[in-house]
Amino acid sequence: MTRFAILTASVLALPIAAAAYAQEPGSSRYTLERTENGFVRLDTRTGEMSICTEKTGQLVCRLAADERRAFEESLSDLSARVEALEKRLDLVAPTEQDPGIPDEAELDRALNAMEKMMRRFFEMVEELEKEFEDKPKIPLEPIPDRT
Template identity: 40%
Template sequence: MRGRALIALPLLALLSAPAAAESDAERYRLEKTEDGYVRMDTTTGAMSTCREQSGQLVCRMAADERTMAQDEMDRLQDQLKSLEERVARLENSLTAKLESSLPTEEEFNRTMGYMERFFRSFMGIVKDLEKRDSPDTKPAPDRT
């Protein structure tokens, strides 16, 4: 079964190659010049200069496009460096330090225990005050 798969992959590649070649033939346009050829990508508008060497066509990006590509790479590298510096500053910021100093589960539970005891004592005091301030008489009748 594995042998069939190994044969099928190259066969599939061979069958799909003409379709790719046809789309490339439509995508690129060659124009003859004094020194060789100019190849234009009809999709992107990129231009390359081509020369025949040893029976093959060797193409290189046009000088102005190479400069544009290098400028774009430089801009992206500067942007990447800026973003990396920003991430480093944010990771080392006061907020990050505060978040890393959150209490442990044990400290949190101990604090909640203190708060619970405080509120229970406080509610006990409130109930005692209500009993002391309430008259010993019957409750007032409903006025509705």
């Protein structure tokens, strides 16, 4: 009987809770437990806890520092960060249209350019060899010993 009277008093002190409680007559959405300083009210649906004190014949409840709420807030922050990172990866990652692997035409162009460059390089080497063969060889004198 005492719990019912306390629960009724807390519902009268909190209009939001009263509206929720009135929607479900006979339900036990809130439970109250006596403590040294007043009461602790537990919302059985959400798990939120409130600390209630009696002032001028009414129960006044304020939200307690609830670990569950802090956990849910940090979880939602982390979820937002993961979503942002996934969006960044989607921008950087190759799509199905552009998988990052060149097609045959691109490979042919690249190989043709490399072949052309190599041919020119070897032609330059052959020209230099001919120039050195045509010049008279200068005999190299030994370097004098300076000791």
